[in-house]
Amino acid sequence: MGDVAQRLAEIVGDQHLLTGEAVTEDYAGDEALVGEPVKPRYVVKPATTDEVAAVLTTATEHRIPVTARGSGSGLSAAARPHPDGILVSFERMNAILEIDTTNHVAVVQPGATLSELDERTAESGLGYTVYPGEMSASVGGNVGTNAGGMRAVKYGVTRNNVLGLQAVLATGEVIRTGGKIVKTSTGYDLTQLVIGSEGTLALATEITVRLHPRLTHGATVLAPFSDLDQVMAAVPAIVSSGLAPHILEYIDALTMAAITYTAQLSLGIPDKVRDASQAYLVVGLENRETDRLDDDVQALGELLSGLGATDVYVLEGGSARKLIEAREKAFWTAKSAGADDVIDVVVPRAAMPEFLSRAREIAAKTESGVVGCGHAGDGNVHLGIFQKDPAKRASLLHDIFAVGMELGGAISGEHGIGRAKKEHWLELEDPAKVELMKRIKTAFDPAGILNPGVLFD
Amino acid sequence: MGDVAQRLAEIVGDQHLLTGEAVTEDYAGDEALVGEPVKPRYVVKPATTDEVAAVLTTATEHRIPVTARGSGSGLSAAARPHPDGILVSFERMNAILEIDTTNHVAVVQPGATLSELDERTAESGLGYTVYPGEMSASVGGNVGTNAGGMRAVKYGVTRNNVLGLQAVLATGEVIRTGGKIVKTSTGYDLTQLVIGSEGTLALATEITVRLHPRLTHGATVLAPFSDLDQVMAAVPAIVSSGLAPHILEYIDALTMAAITYTAQLSLGIPDKVRDASQAYLVVGLENRETDRLDDDVQALGELLSGLGATDVYVLEGGSARKLIEAREKAFWTAKSAGADDVIDVVVPRAAMPEFLSRAREIAAKTESGVVGCGHAGDGNVHLGIFQKDPAKRASLLHDIFAVGMELGGAISGEHGIGRAKKEHWLELEDPAKVELMKRIKTAFDPAGILNPGVLFD
Numbered sequence: 001m002g003d004v005a006q007r008l009a010e011i012v013g014d015q016h017l018l019t020g021e022a023v024t025e026d027y028a029g030d031e032a033l034v035g036e037p038v039k040p041r042y043v044v045k046p047a048t049t050d051e052v053a054a055v056l057t058t059a060t061e062h063r064i065p066v067t068a069r070g071s072g073s074g075l076s077a078a079a080r081p082h083p084d085g086i087l088v089s090f091e092r093m094n095a096i097l098e099i100d101t102t103n104h105v106a107v108v109q110p111g112a113t114l115s116e117l118d119e120r121t122a123e124s125g126l127g128y129t130v131y132p133g134e135m136s137a138s139v140g141g142n143v144g145t146n147a148g149g150m151r152a153v154k155y156g157v158t159r160n161n162v163l164g165l166q167a168v169l170a171t172g173e174v175i176r177t178g179g180k181i182v183k184t185s186t187g188y189d190l191t192q193l194v195i196g197s198e199g200t201l202a203l204a205t206e207i208t209v210r211l212h213p214r215l216t217h218g219a220t221v222l223a224p225f226s227d228l229d230q231v232m233a234a235v236p237a238i239v240s241s242g243l244a245p246h247i248l249e250y251i252d253a254l255t256m257a258a259i260t261y262t263a264q265l266s267l268g269i270p271d272k273v274r275d276a277s278q279a280y281l282v283v284g285l286e287n288r289e290t291d292r293l294d295d296d297v298q299a300l301g302e303l304l305s306g307l308g309a310t311d312v313y314v315l316e317g318g319s320a321r322k323l324i325e326a327r328e329k330a331f332w333t334a335k336s337a338g339a340d341d342v343i344d345v346v347v348p349r350a351a352m353p354e355f356l357s358r359a360r361e362i363a364a365k366t367e368s369g370v371v372g373c374g375h376a377g378d379g380n381v382h383l384g385i386f387q388k389d390p391a392k393r394a395s396l397l398h399d400i401f402a403v404g405m406e407l408g409g410a411i412s413g414e415h416g417i418g419r420a421k422k423e424h425w426l427e428l429e430d431p432a433k434v435e436l437m438k439r440i441k442t443a444f445d446p447a448g449i450l451n452p453g454v455l456f457d
Numbered sequence: 458m459g460d461v462a463q464r465l466a467e468i469v470g471d472q473h474l475l476t477g478e479a480v481t482e483d484y485a486g487d488e489a490l491v492g493e494p495v496k497p498r499y500v501v502k503p504a505t506t507d508e509v510a511a512v513l514t515t516a517t518e519h520r521i522p523v524t525a526r527g528s529g530s531g532l533s534a535a536a537r538p539h540p541d542g543i544l545v546s547f548e549r550m551n552a553i554l555e556i557d558t559t560n561h562v563a564v565v566q567p568g569a570t571l572s573e574l575d576e577r578t579a580e581s582g583l584g585y586t587v588y589p590g591e592m593s594a595s596v597g598g599n600v601g602t603n604a605g606g607m608r609a610v611k612y613g614v615t616r617n618n619v620l621g622l623q624a625v626l627a628t629g630e631v632i633r634t635g636g637k638i639v640k641t642s643t644g645y646d647l648t649q650l651v652i653g654s655e656g657t658l659a660l661a662t663e664i665t666v667r668l669h670p671r672l673t674h675g676a677t678v679l680a681p682f683s684d685l686d687q688v689m690a691a692v693p694a695i696v697s698s699g700l701a702p703h704i705l706e707y708i709d710a711l712t713m714a715a716i717t718y719t720a721q722l723s724l725g726i727p728d729k730v731r732d733a734s735q736a737y738l739v740v741g742l743e744n745r746e747t748d749r750l751d752d753d754v755q756a757l758g759e760l761l762s763g764l765g766a767t768d769v770y771v772l773e774g775g776s777a778r779k780l781i782e783a784r785e786k787a788f789w790t791a792k793s794a795g796a797d798d799v800i801d802v803v804v805p806r807a808a809m810p811e812f813l814s815r816a817r818e819i820a821a822k823t824e825s826g827v828v829g830c831g832h833a834g835d836g837n838v839h840l841g842i843f844q845k846d847p848a849k850r851a852s853l854l855h856d857i858f859a860v861g862m863e864l865g866g867a868i869s870g871e872h873g874i875g876r877a878k879k880e881h882w883l884e885l886e887d888p889a890k891v892e893l894m895k896r897i898k899t900a901f902d903p904a905g906i907l908n909p910g911v912l913f914d
């Protein structure tokens with residue numbers, strides 16, 4: 001056993017260090033569709049913050065790359081390790097340390113999964129409102145990617161729901177940022193800086209998240225549109241209405257067909273309506289009180305009809321849940337349909353029609369397929385990309401990302417850049433910003449051990 | 458005229474450069490109660506981002522300190538310039554460039570004041586929801602301090618309402634961060650990093666802020682309590698209730714007496730109730746619909762009585778507005794009452810009773826006065842400090858800040874550290890964090906020209 005392995009074994013205990021054959025495929029990457037899995041040289045499973053700190057101290061000393069891993073459900077290959085590196089898997093640091101019902105926060109270890117946290121918070125009628133489609137994702141992974149999900153339209157993304165961190169710097173120093181406080185103007189906001197940094201700045205070892213009261217009454221409304229532009233134009237109007245939907249998704253006709261087929265879900269939409277539909281809106285409303293909810297559903301129905309929906313369906317509980325689940329699984333559907341990539345450009349809400357029509361034009365020119373759905377309320381468009389030829393695909397992606405940026409948007413709304421979109425991002429981003437970010441990276445991680453190859457080359 | 462003055466005059470135009478006697482007291486500081494005003498050597502009033510960039514390039518070249526100034530209403534002396542430095546006053550860059558009613562954002566120059574923006578957005582039924590007590594404050598100043606104010610309990614602070622910046626780095630490089638998009642996971646969040654950095658990282662030259670629909674129906678409820686602990690304990694219960702107040706302030710008895718006296722405001726509270734009151738809660742509710750508002754006011758009344766309020770008053774429009782205004786002017790009341798400092802510690806909401814009682818004990822020991830009010834919904838306690846002796850005051854502040862931090866809070870919830878609280882912050886903060894922040898500062902501003910003396914020595 002080499003020096004480093006020995007030291008790591010001392011830190012985390014023999015049985016929590018994997019090397020050689022013991023490193024399984026599980027640790028070789030995340031769910032990104034592009035690139036190949038890479039097994040790391042070492043997998044460590046620390047149990048405490050001190051162990052994480054000791055691992056990072058060792059890694060800095062020996063200049064060994066370190067990749068943090070939550071549940072590996074990310075879509076940007078940011079949890080894909082370096083072949084010579086250490087993968088720090090947070091699977092054992094998964095405790096829910098505290099549900100504080102007076103301050104409305106939970107304090108968790110990074111490996112805690114969203115489903116575990118959901119279950120625990122449900123007991124007190126509260127909830128952590130970041131719901132990316134994948135409930136096996138970890139809270140640490142949410143911090144890494146600044147995860148969004150369906151409810152972001154009402155509750156915001158991870159950034160808006162994480163109040164504090166304990167984090168370990170590359171040097172092994174342990175800091176605390178923020179806390180159970182909803183605001184602070186006391187020095188730079190390190191919490192916000194670490195969120196979305198994809199494991200390149202610091203490793204979060206304890207996370208304080210905001211909890212919201214669960215509103216007990218909910219309704220899901222489905223509205224088919226015969227025109228894609230119209231569906232997109234409807235979105236800002238719904239956001240402005242004051243109805244405050246907690247879900248506002250669009251699903252294009254092909255994706256709807258695919259996900260309902262996969263889920264064996266019949267929504268009771270007459271064939272005639274379905275055949276004439278180019279896209280659908282799914283709108284979720286919730287309230288403390290049934291009467292208010294009923295009134296709001298009524299108002300929403302009228303609004304949607306006025307905005308050009310060909311019909312409005314209030315789904316009953318079972319199909320509503322199934323449709324939302326099917327939508328959450330859209331990624332798997334796209335994958336099994338043979339999608340070559342999945343992207344999640346974000347644009348100003350009102351720019352969605354233009355973005356989508358230009359993306360389709362670009363795709364048509366290269367004979368590629370782009371179909372999808374998205375968090376319409378956030379201007380966040382998820383597109384499955386079907387183009388086998390790597391060069392054509394790269395040029396297609398480049399052009400689509402460029403359009404998104406030209407319209408005032410960004411390459412990724414919630415999945416991150418990671419390794420998967422790095423080349424495009426580095427090509428399209430303002431070099432002054434990239435250089436500034438690199439200097440910030442160095443401020444945190446002078447030896448450059450944290451997730452090298454992610455974001456930057 | 459020296460070299461530098463000549464260059465600055467070339468950049469902004471003769472008439473927009475002030476030196477010597479032409480530099481008035483107005484530019485010598487902000488509203489902080491501590492320390493002495495300092496006139497800068499140069500005041501420049503740029504009209505464009507390019508001019509700001511040229512000023513900063515010149516300043517970096519000659520190693521001249523630069524302080525940004527909005528309206529100078531800050532309370533941390535962060536807009537107090539360096540005697541050898543350049544004050545960049547944004548008074549001419551005050552245009553409201555766009556009110557985008559589909560994306561619900563406004564794009565403004567930094568010098569635009571809150572009252573100007575409020576007036577312009579009102580026309581379209583939207584509003585920028587950061588309302589610090591001072592409507593002459595600029596949006597750029599809000600970015601500098603991460604301003605909060607009364608509505609933060611519902612709408613969040615500046616951090617939650619600024620989506621994008623155009624900013625000039627110390628080197629003169631101009632970058633754009635974020636935009637009209639509600640989320641992004643595309644590299645480090647530079648927007649969030651600049652917010653709250655008190656002019657030490659970059660100067661914002663264009664700001665994209667989120668707008669919210671104005672809810673047309675509102676009510677203000679006043680509830681006296683005979684016990685300070687009870688009033689504080691009521692706060693988390695109201696936050697949990699789901700009534701989503703947009704104002705949730707506490708005002709202690711002495712402050713209430715002072716502000717109503719100053720405003721010549723009679724609230725119709727019987728002497729007996731008033732004499733028995735230790736503190737008050739002011740709760741604002743708003744809704745799209747009158748019926749819902751009425752029901753919520755009813756529910757709030759019952760909740761407050763159950764929580765120990767000795768009475769519940771629904772204020773009629775005129776007195777409600779006057780009381781809110783008087784509360785916003787509490788700072789001026791404290792100042793004219795001879796307060797020696799005003800602080801704004803933030804703690805977890807549930808820790809407010811303990812914080813306040815310990816702050817009072819500490820004050821009693823040094824025979825100092827601490828009275829105040831605060832954004833109770835945010836756990837943000839504003840205390841007027843009455844202690845003439847500087848040494849005693851310093852030790853008093855140190856001890857109060859230490860208690861706030863011990864309870865999981867931070868020295869400032871919204872006013873910032875600036876020059877005013879720097880010594881205490883540097884003494885009490887984790888050195889590893891201070892060092893990290895200094896390295897981040899250097900990443901932005903290698904020559905250290907941006908607001909030296911603020912935050913760091």
Ligand SMILES: Cc1cc2nc3c(=O)[nH]c(=O)nc-3n(C[C@H](O)[C@H](O)[C@H](O)COP(=O)(O)OP(=O)(O)OC[C@H]3O[C@@H](n4cnc5c(N)ncnc54)[C@H](O)[C@@H]3O)c2cc1C
Nearest residue numbers: 070071072073074078132133138140141144148198199204
């Ligand atoms: C079917 C499906 C649907 C999805 N839907 C959505 C969606 O709607 N919205 C959305 O935002 N995402 C979605 N995702 C992506 C994914 O679920 C999120 O990105 C999630 O946040 C990843 O969590 P994880 O624990 O799996 O992270 P991982 O994949 O393990 O890691 C993600 C990143 O975080 C870093 N990281 C992990 N732990 C830490 C830590 N403790 N400290 C610092 N950095 C750390 C990693 O290094 C990596 O850079 C979906 C994924 C799938 C498979």
Ligand SMILES: Cc1cc2nc3c(=O)[nH]c(=O)nc-3n(C[C@H](O)[C@H](O)[C@H](O)COP(=O)(O)OP(=O)(O)OC[C@H]3O[C@@H](n4cnc5c(N)ncnc54)[C@H](O)[C@@H]3O)c2cc1C
Nearest residue numbers: 527528529530531535589590595597598601605655656661
């Ligand atoms: C009566 C009264 C009540 C108040 N109530 C509240 C309250 O409830 N909540 C609250 O948060 N604050 C409150 N304040 C403080 C103050 O109003 C806020 O801090 C406000 O944000 C300051 O804005 P300004 O334009 O006056 O900034 P200034 O005082 O001019 O500057 C503040 C900071 O921002 C920096 N800055 C200014 N412009 C820029 C720019 N373009 N780019 C980068 N940095 C910049 C400055 O360098 C400085 O560090 C109150 C003040 C008063 C006088």
